[in-house]
Amino acid sequence: MEIPYTKMHGLGNSYIFLDLFSFSVEESVLVELAKKVSDINTGIGSDGLILIHPTAAADVGMRIFNKDGSEGKNCGNGLRCVAKYAFENNLVNKTQFVIETRAGNVTAEVFLDGDVVEEVTVDMGKPTLNRRGIPMLGNDETVISEAFEVSHHPLELTAVSMGNPHAVFFVEDIDEAPLYDLGPLITNDERFPEGVNVEFIEIISETEMHFRVWERGSGVTQACGTGACAAAVASILNGYAQKDTEICVHLSGGDLFIKWAADGRVWMRGKAETTTTGTFYWKR
Numbered sequence: 001m002e003i004p005y006t007k008m009h010g011l012g013n014s015y016i017f018l019d020l021f022s023f024s025v026e027e028s029v030l031v032e033l034a035k036k037v038s039d040i041n042t043g044i045g046s047d048g049l050i051l052i053h054p055t056a057a058a059d060v061g062m063r064i065f066n067k068d069g070s071e072g073k074n075c076g077n078g079l080r081c082v083a084k085y086a087f088e089n090n091l092v093n094k095t096q097f098v099i100e101t102r103a104g105n106v107t108a109e110v111f112l113d114g115d116v117v118e119e120v121t122v123d124m125g126k127p128t129l130n131r132r133g134i135p136m137l138g139n140d141e142t143v144i145s146e147a148f149e150v151s152h153h154p155l156e157l158t159a160v161s162m163g164n165p166h167a168v169f170f171v172e173d174i175d176e177a178p179l180y181d182l183g184p185l186i187t188n189d190e191r192f193p194e195g196v197n198v199e200f201i202e203i204i205s206e207t208e209m210h211f212r213v214w215e216r217g218s219g220v221t222q223a224c225g226t227g228a229c230a231a232a233v234a235s236i237l238n239g240y241a242q243k244d245t246e247i248c249v250h251l252s253g254g255d256l257f258i259k260w261a262a263d264g265r266v267w268m269r270g271k272a273e274t275t276t277t278g279t280f281y282w283k284r
């Protein structure tokens, strides 16, 4: 099977993109294909697979599959790449358009340098904060700096969904964050029935933070756009930052700018880059 693809990344969070406006792939092979293309040795190498597909519900649709083949419902870095791809490949003929995700529709706006998309802003919509909406076991309250012990480590959890679940923890020193020790335990913790993306945050100021992530289904990645949104929301919920102010989130792969507006909607601004295009020869 010869599969045309484009590899793109948002701050080093890379995906293999398939353009289903001009190519079709069977639903039944997607999980296996996501694992295959993500593998650096026998595939292409990425944090997962993203489909850009036609949809009656929006200008373009996006589906994201993690490195382990599991399907996520949203992907901030992926959305900025989809917006860049859609504009540069004439899937849309405007600079502001709607992208359908499994978590609902979002609006993206591309900003050009010549005829190349340099930066993308996405209105990510409103976060979900009640436990059942995360989803997380327990009463249907919000989870803000709640005691959360894992493997005898006492932590304080703030839970936020951006259409996908995030467990946010604040640490004094980001370089001491227990990302590799506790990330894999928390992501599969039974208190999160659908698993969870795990973020460790070091607050620098009201408008700046350091950020590391263990992603559900992909492990440690260079960046996570929905995670950065969740981190900004969590920092405001805990009184470390303010609404209506752009917060610079320093991820391993670069900076994202997040604002939780007074109307409750979360805005994400950042770059998206094309790495390469090619053909993946898949011997099933």
Ligand SMILES: N[C@H](CCC[C@H](N)C(=O)O)C(=O)O
Residues within 6 Å of the ligand: 013, 066, 071, 072, 073, 074, 075, 076, 077, 078, 164, 165, 197, 215, 216, 217, 218, 221, 223, 224, 225, 226, 227
């Ligand atoms: N890297 C993505 C998030 C992937 C989320 C996925 N790991 C899941 O929710 O299962 C981002 O930039 O938002």
